[in-house]
Amino acid sequence: LAKTTQPISMDSYEGQEVNITCSHNNIATNDYITWYQQFPSQGPRFIIQGYKTKVTNEVASLFIPADRKSSTLSLPRVSLSDTAVYYCLVGDMRRGSTLGRLYFGRGTQLTVWP
């Protein structure tokens, strides 16, 4: 599985848009990009997943450039409750092929201030 590089931490204020970029230079053709969110004392929670261009759901948007060597998670109008660690994962996770071997890394600690 491709390893990823993310900023260790980011700060924002309520109501702002937050963009977290993940670098994955060794991404393979069949790899997808997946983001998880983890609150203190909880397990990670799936946020969004994509392969190329842009994906949007009710929580976030994921932007993937044509070369797919990086991706950006965009959180619109963050609130205090968005304070969490965000993990970027890269891999071909179809049919459970990773068998749980997912590189979570240290993630990005996002802190939202009032």
Next chain:
Amino acid sequence: NAGVTQTPKFRILKIGQSMTLQCTQDMNHNYMYWYRQDPGMGLKLIYYSVGAGITDKGEVPNGYNVSRSTTEDFPLRLELAAPSQTSVYFCASSQPDATNEKLFFGSGTQLSVL
């Protein structure tokens, strides 16, 4: 749906003691996983199971054992607890298909070995 349920939430062990961390899921998922997360770090895979009666080692299996007698339950056994096993343990499940896998995590068990 309760999702993935872990018990206990907290536990303190003495060196050399044994215990079982319980994990159960009600989503009828075939794949289940155990991870550990050390402070400020990402998750590391301990053991996984692709179905009842089938288990295999992950990245850090030493000092642990698992069993999978039913689809719902995937207990993790610690034998002869050591201070190096102080960590937060997460159980997860998934139902892989042709699309990319989404993991569902429990809320974790915080274990201290003193």
